[in-house]
Amino acid sequence: MFIATQSTTSEKRSQKLISLLKTVADNERQTHKLYTDFLQSSHSISDDITDLCHTALHEDKSHFDEILACLKRLEATSHSQQAQKLFFTPEYPLTTENLLQHLRDIEAFSVKAYNEICNISMEYDYQVFDLSYRNMNENLAHLDFVSNLLNNLHAGERL
Ligand SMILES: [Fe+2]
Incomplete structure (x- = not known):
């Protein structure tokens, strides 16, 4: 009886982890785009902003690829679960403000989701924990960058 309960708890934790990883993978795909x-679409932005954008873009692509590799490993030993699709592909064309707001919302959600993944995977799956902890911190930097861009835009400053 005890063994059966322990096994069910482990399976639930694994399914929750897989669902969250699918959600962040979808977020990383969207933020990369x-x-x-x-x-x-922004032709007159400064070199600094262009460089930071390229860094965020490459980091999010890398997050996406690494999360997919993790999912492949985890799904081999667990029943899959649907990802939570919280963000929908926006309708184009987007204004710069709408695009940045969408980016900010997804980055903020990813940070929360990675924090939850860290809590679940701590002392359970160190590979997922280390990857998620790093991705959370890199996305925190992206969130800070995009929030500053939005603030500058609202203040009427040149990007
Ligand atoms: Fe990001």
Whole structure:
């Protein structure tokens, strides 16, 4: 009886982890596209902002690839669960303000989701924990960057 209960708890934890990882993978895919769109649609941004955008874009692509590799490993030993699709692909064309607001919302959600993944995977799956902890911190930097861009835009400053 005890063994059966323990096994069920472990399976639930594994399914929750997989669902959250699918959600952040979808977020990383979307933010990678939004940073690309921002770079293509903004022709007069400073070199500093362009560099930071390229960094965020490449980091989010890397997060996406690494999360997919984690999912492949975890799904081999667990029943899959649907991802929570919380953000929908926006309708184009987007204004710069809408694009940045969308980016900010997804980055903020990803930070929360990675924090939850860290809490679940701590002392359970160190590979997932280390990856999620790093991704959370990199996305915190992206969130800070995008929030500053939005503040500058609202203040009427040049990006
Ligand atoms: Fe990001």
